[in-house]
Amino acid sequence: MEKKIRVLLAKPGLDGHDRGIKVIAAALRDAGMEVIYTGLRQTPPMIVDAAMQEDVDAIGVSILSGAHMTLFPAILDEMKSKGVADMFLFGGGIIPDDDKEELEQLGVAKVFTPGAPTEEVIQFLRRAVAERRRDEQIM
């Protein structure tokens, strides 16, 4: 059976603007991916814990509150401390170019900003997942 791409989508922090993330959720679903939608007000530990349980390839977050320079690094730290190096973090929101660059240097695989076509997100995910998947010895 072909392995599905599994993506966890979450809104960290207190911002309740979830239209963007719903558009992404629908686009990824329509692109044949399995989207685990966790909704609003997620803390970094909740997000990474859920990602571990769901064995996703990628974690996607949407931040429109301006708290991106706090929340993205907090999620990356959580990912490091839980040892989920094979997953990657991507996100989107109203994020200035300088911050985007800094976040991508810190380890966010990709930051999308307003106007990015959903097709771009889909292509990015397909590529990034294909690059990272590896086989493990199960038994």
Next chain:
Amino acid sequence: MTVLERFLKGDVRALSRIVSYVENRENGYQDLLGRLYEYAGHSLRIGLTGPPGAGKSTLVNGLTRMFLADGKKVGMIAVDPTSPFTGGALLGDRVRVQDLPMDGSAYFRSMATRGASGGLASATNNVAVVYDAFGFDVTLIETVGVGQVELDVIDSCDTVVVVIVPESGDAVQTFKAGLMEIADIFCINKADRPGADRLAADLKQMLDTRRTIEGAWPIPILSTQATNRGNIDKLYQQVAEHVAFCRKSGRFEKHRHTQLRKKILAILKNRFQQEFIDSLADESELDAAVQTIVDGESNPYAVGDLLYRRFSR
């Protein structure tokens, strides 16, 4: 260390990998399950089924908290539909199961149906075995939002809770076959809405008119309000009573026996089916056979017979 070794040491990450491995039917997953059966056999499996939006996930949340408070480890499986058009899925049950402890005592996994049409994913049963081997005391299995005939949950669980809402229909609906026949417990959720009492009365009447078998489990009808935990404790108590009843009456073992029989038959069926399909040289052979039917030279039964006879030779 292999993933299995980490799994047996209680590593949650390894559990997640093995669930995926089984779900994706990766090479050798049968052998892995074979190993896991050695460690399984202790977990209770409770199923929740009912129409979309009835509150199944929220009830799963409530029941999980009760089990946790009792010192049990709980694994949850929640199934949502895969698109028949794109193969994608939006798995949203997790939204209702937040704020559970993150200490490993509760584990939640969303599964997409991936083509199965009985209300569960075809791998749900196997994932329950994985949970069991990992050491969860209880596995809660939530089906997709069902209609009347998606009844696979009875083959995966020891106790089935059918969740309905006051809007689920009038007395005639309660008398229909299918979903209404598989409940060990009826749960009328959103019971603060108008019509809940009426529905409870209709259900009771339906149960009263059923042919009663001596010593059968008296199916309870509960009213709950999952969002504010109303009567969740009663539901929990009924689940426990049902399990105790089944264990005492021998129904528990009998039911599991039946489930294993079905499982073996399903494994055989899959295997024969695959072997048969592999025996066809290629797809064009089937297309050629279709053409003979279109041309009026044959019919589907004759073609089936011909192919079968060649295969069984």
